[in-house]
Amino acid sequence: MNVAYVEMIGGAAGDMLLAAFLDAGADRAELERALRGVVADGWTFAPRRVVKRGIAATYAALVVPGEDGDAEHHHHPHDAAHGHRHAHGPRRTLADVLAIVERSALSPRQRERAVAIYRRLGEAEARVHGVDIDAIHFHEIGQVDAILDVAATCVALDLLEIDELRVSPFPIGNGWIRMQHGLYPNPPPATADLLRGWPTRPVDVDGELVTTTAAAILTTLATPGARPAMVPERIGYGAGTSDFSIPNVTRVTVGTRAAVSADVSDVVILEANIDDMLPQHYELAMERLFAAGALDVWLTPITMKKGRPAITLSAIAVPSDEDAVARAMLHETTTIGVRVRTERRRVLERTVTTVATQYGPVRVKAVAGNGRGRARAEYDDLLRIARERALPLPEVARVVDAAIQRDSEK
Structure with missing residues (x-):
């Protein structure tokens, strides 16, 4: 299995992801050919090498004359302090964007992924503005450059034969973002909505570190977490244009998963025999055992002394959570004692x-x-x-x- 890990060292934008995949070995000619199948002309693509804080990286240089090239193209010198963005291109609805994707020459899987990204984006915009998704008009993120950035990631994953995409926590900068309707807190509302449920980290940098396009791409196609167990084979750096105290790059590490084997670890099994608790009360007790750290919780019908029907409440947890789970079992049920034993388990990754x-x-x-x-x-x-x-x-x-x-x- 091939896996790619995206590290947002200096943030991420659609073109920074495109550049990072190029730098990691995605074939430029094949990538441009695929993008020409989405929007045939009216744009130029001239990737070039740059250096960001001593790190050699690729800058995508995908330019659409007539649209503001700064719109989703991350950290330009004039907006480094506040992330100013202006859109001069057409305002497209979700249906307009999906029509461009659906009639493109992308492969079926690439179209499915691009459509999923824009649907997720449309749902976020609709929630933020309190309107129906069909009424949403995309501004910056409906421009041709953003559409091509979305398509480029979908194509690059296939060119590099990536089976799994992982992503680091999303960095959040300081300051305000100037957009179509005025100043917004950082991150802007749609980006903030897309990042719900995803790990983030504060960074002492003034500027928009993660654009809405990048947030939509990564939260649709990737899974969060630490660097996966892998054998790194290729590394790519995609550059933004501003210079900060940290390198303004997105890094993509591409490699193969280590051979799958059963992971062996110790766990604790906690149990209590209960014969005097109402059946309806088990649901909340089980919920709170999970909240205390239990990996699994289950009920087993048993027969106790004098033929009395009862329940064994069981939970499995890592040793460090034993105390919390035991306390929850004692507090949330009618039992006066909890049995604990240590066992070993083998689990597949x-x-x-x-x-x-x-x-x-x-x-x-x-x-x-x-x-x-x-x-x-x-x-x-x-x-x-x-x-x-x-x-x-x-x-x-x-x-x-x-x-x-x-x-x-x-």
């Missing part, structure tokens, strides 16, 4: 990716081992879709499983 579906992106958990692999959609995502669209859960699962199968065959 699990990865979390996303798959594009007709309902939008869905998280997928995948494990591999013993020459076999399996993938399963995240249940919480299926449940959310079923509730939002008033659909039967089995129907949502069938459609998503089909999308996972198609993705695995590409």
Whole structure:
């Protein structure tokens, strides 16, 4: 399995991601050919080498005359303090952008990913502005350069044969951002919405470190987390244009996953036999055991002395969480004692990716081992879709499983 890890050392923008993948070895001619299949002409592409704080990097130099080249192209000298952005190109609706993508010459998977990115972006904009998604008019992020940046990442992942994309915490700078409607706090509202649930880190730099386009791309296609266990093979640096106290670059490390093996570790099993607690009260008790750090919680029906029916409440946790889970079990149930024992477990390494579906992106958990692999959609995502669209859960699962199968065959 090939994996790529995106580190936002100085932030990320759509063109910085494009440049980083180029620097990591994506074929420039093949990439430009694919982008010409999205928008045939009216733009130039002349990547060049630059140096940012002593780091040699690639600058994408994708320019669309007639549109403000600064719009989503990250950290320009005139806006380094406040991240000023102005848009002079056409205002496109989500339908306009999706039509450009759908009639493009991108591969089916590339189109699916690009559509998923813009749908996620449209949903964020709709929430921020309190309007229906069909009423959203994209400004900076509807310009041709942003559309090409989105497509470029989707194409580069295929050119580099990347199976899994991981991303570091998102850096957040200081100051204010000047956009189409005025000054906004950093990060601007749509970016802030896209980053809900994703790790972020403060950086003492005045300026917009992560653009809305980059946030949409990475939160749709990547999964958060620390650097994965991998064998690095290629490293690429994509440059912005401003100079800060930190290198204004995005780094992409491409490599292969280490051989999958069962990870061995110690865990604690906590149990209590309970015969005097109302069945309805177990739901909250289990919820709070998970909140205390339990890895799994389950109930087993048992028969106690004098033929009395009862329940064994069991939980598994890492040793460092033993005290918290035991206290929760004692506090949230009627038991007066908890048994604890140590066991060893072997687990296969699990990865979390996303798959594009007709309902939008869905998280997928995948494990591999013993020459076999399996993938399963995240249940919480299926449940959310079923509730939002008033659909039967089995129907949502069938459609998503089909999308996972198609993705695995590409």
